[in-house]
Amino acid sequence: MTLESTDTSIGHLLRELAPQVLGAVTRRHGDFAAAEDAVQEALIAAATQWQSNGIPDNPSGWLYHVAIRRLTDYLRSEVARSRREDSVATALSFDHAFVPPPDADIGADEDDTLVLLFMCCHPALTPASAIALTLRAVGGLTTAEIANAFLVPEATMAQRISRAKQNIKSSNIPFTMPTDAERETRLGSVLHVLYLIFSEGYTSSVGESLNRTDLSDEAIRLTRMVRALLPGDGEVAGLLALMLLTDARRAARTGTSGELIPLDEQDRSLWDQKLIDEGVTLIRETFSRGSVGSYQLQAAIAAVHDQAASTDATDWQEILGLYGLLEQLSDNPMVSLNRAIAAAMVNGPATGLEMLAVLDDDPRLSGHYRLDAVRGHFFEMAGDYDRAIAHFRAAAERTASIPERNYLATKAARLAEQRGQ
Amino acid sequence: MRFMLMMNVPAGNGVYQIDDWSPADFKAHIDFMHDLNKELKEAGEFVGAEGLTPPGEAKLVRASKQGGPPVTDGVFPETKEFLAGFWIIDVDTAERAYAIAGKASTAPGPGGAPLLMPIEVRQVMQAPLPGV
Numbered sequence: 001m002t003l004e005s006t007d008t009s010i011g012h013l014l015r016e017l018a019p020q021v022l023g024a025v026t027r028r029h030g031d032f033a034a035a036e037d038a039v040q041e042a043l044i045a046a047a048t049q050w051q052s053n054g055i056p057d058n059p060s061g062w063l064y065h066v067a068i069r070r071l072t073d074y075l076r077s078e079v080a081r082s083r084r085e086d087s088v089a090t091a092l093s094f095d096h097a098f099v100p101p102p103d104a105d106i107g108a109d110e111d112d113t114l115v116l117l118f119m120c121c122h123p124a125l126t127p128a129s130a131i132a133l134t135l136r137a138v139g140g141l142t143t144a145e146i147a148n149a150f151l152v153p154e155a156t157m158a159q160r161i162s163r164a165k166q167n168i169k170s171s172n173i174p175f176t177m178p179t180d181a182e183r184e185t186r187l188g189s190v191l192h193v194l195y196l197i198f199s200e201g202y203t204s205s206v207g208e209s210l211n212r213t214d215l216s217d218e219a220i221r222l223t224r225m226v227r228a229l230l231p232g233d234g235e236v237a238g239l240l241a242l243m244l245l246t247d248a249r250r251a252a253r254t255g256t257s258g259e260l261i262p263l264d265e266q267d268r269s270l271w272d273q274k275l276i277d278e279g280v281t282l283i284r285e286t287f288s289r290g291s292v293g294s295y296q297l298q299a300a301i302a303a304v305h306d307q308a309a310s311t312d313a314t315d316w317q318e319i320l321g322l323y324g325l326l327e328q329l330s331d332n333p334m335v336s337l338n339r340a341i342a343a344a345m346v347n348g349p350a351t352g353l354e355m356l357a358v359l360d361d362d363p364r365l366s367g368h369y370r371l372d373a374v375r376g377h378f379f380e381m382a383g384d385y386d387r388a389i390a391h392f393r394a395a396a397e398r399t400a401s402i403p404e405r406n407y408l409a410t411k412a413a414r415l416a417e418q419r420g421q
Numbered sequence: 422m423r424f425m426l427m428m429n430v431p432a433g434n435g436v437y438q439i440d441d442w443s444p445a446d447f448k449a450h451i452d453f454m455h456d457l458n459k460e461l462k463e464a465g466e467f468v469g470a471e472g473l474t475p476p477g478e479a480k481l482v483r484a485s486k487q488g489g490p491p492v493t494d495g496v497f498p499e500t501k502e503f504l505a506g507f508w509i510i511d512v513d514t515a516e517r518a519y520a521i522a523g524k525a526s527t528a529p530g531p532g533g534a535p536l537l538m539p540i541e542v543r544q545v546m547q548a549p550l551p552g553v
Contacts, residue, residue, distance in 0.1 A: 132465075150511075159463055160465030163464070400422075400547055405546070
């Protein structure tokens with residue numbers, strides 16, 4: 001099963017409407033957790049009924065009608081279960097029990113979708129639960145589809161989503177826009193979750209888990225949606241450009257047996273030129289407005305790679321400068337590691353090795369397999385195959401990724417063969 | 422991150438030690454495992470768990486150059502400990518995996534005393550991490 005389990009056009013429409021309807025229901029009832037369940041049920045009902053009866057004239061009104069009816073049923077059963085609970089009884093006041101007709105305007109507010117995203121990606125949630133909740137509440141995916149994409153049992157995913165909702169409730173996270181003071185950090189959390197969803201799909205186009213690449217498409221769709229809502233935000237544009245420019249290389253990134261093909265060995269004719277053009281235009285426009293941020297810089301680096309005909313023809317000087325700026329913005333040793341690679345491409349492996357020596361002392365990176373992998377490359381560049389082999393092997397032993405281990409072990413084996421062993 | 426937690430027990434004479442426990446001790450052990458799995462499910466961390474038949478039932482198959490694979494019956498004398506069961510969990514950190522293993526290790530045995538079984542914790546290999 002793929003993320004598109006229903007008829008494609010209906011599936012697309014439902015997932016477009018999902019956050020608008022959920023926003024409207026939550027705004028009216030206040031209880032996000034119950035509203036989310038009700039909307040999910042309405043989506044599932046629509047997926048089957050619209051297929052046989054056709055799409056109604058007012059699809060969002062239809063979904064809203066069904067969701068409110070389900071929610072009212074649920075609240076009624078809660079009251080029946082525990083008559084003494086005043087809070088539930090109050091929720092069943094006349095106003096709340098009124099079910100609008102299916103053709104009524106739901107009064108969708110564009111900001112609702114943003115408020116939902118801020119809520120689902122709240123920093124009080126763990127990344128794993130924020131990802132699951134965002135895909136269901138904002139992406140309109142079913143629990144089964146999300147479980148399938150993350151290769152866990154459906155019951156486990158259902159628990160993860162329900163715990164995320166409980167957490168929102170117990171942390172008293174309101175259904176409102178963040179204040180101006182916290183807005184930037186909160187938007188940062190939203191973008192981080194979208195990026196994690198993208199990576200989850202992008203890093204796993206291996207064999208039987210092909211369905212997971214749909215997660216990249218879903219992340220791009222959601223980021224496009226955020227961009228439409230916040231067209232002036234440089235980091236939103238930067239993240240979208242980064243996803244497009246990275247996704248453009250998808251077809252070239254793995255071989256027929258799922259083996260990893262590094263950038264310098266990829267068949268660049270397989271890169272998606274349309275995505276590259278869109279990403280490059282987007283990041284150029286954003287930079288021309290004088291905006292700077294971590295996603296924008298990463299997108300700019302991806303743009304330099306994507307526009308080069310080969311590794312040798314790549315403007316490594318430009319990439320080195322961009323990593324320098326990125327290093328100033330974010331205290332992340334992985335960025336320093338990448339800057340060392342760019343420096344080695346510009347000034348030779350000796351410079352790269354010097355820069356790595358400094359990183360050995362960083363506790364966040366010391367002993368990390370990537371340090372060994374990069375050292376292996378530098379020693380290979382320098383023609384010191386003995387050391388290169390030793391470092392590639394050390395890296396292969398410690399990576400937790402099978403494609404990466406195979407790549408590193410093959411690299412070591414090839415050098416050993418060349419060396420004549 | 423995914424981990425496999427492997428519950429190893431002494432090989433003994435090919436049957437589970439559990440077979441000579443009192444019914445009450447046996448029930449306490451089963452309840453403990455049931456509760457642990459329930460806890461993992463409710464935490465959204467459970468991927469799978471299985472118990473294996475004792476080594477007396479085990480077969481060892483090894484293909485040979487001569488042709489058809491020869492099948493050897495258990496118990497295998499060279500094996501001091503064997504795998505009795507395993508969990509696969511999906512957690513945020515390695516520390517969480519160690520904590521769950523630590524709890525599994527305290528499953529009660531005879532007289533309710535914790536068995537303190539060795540639980541081997543192995544990370545399941547995954548897709549490569551993203552990098553620019």
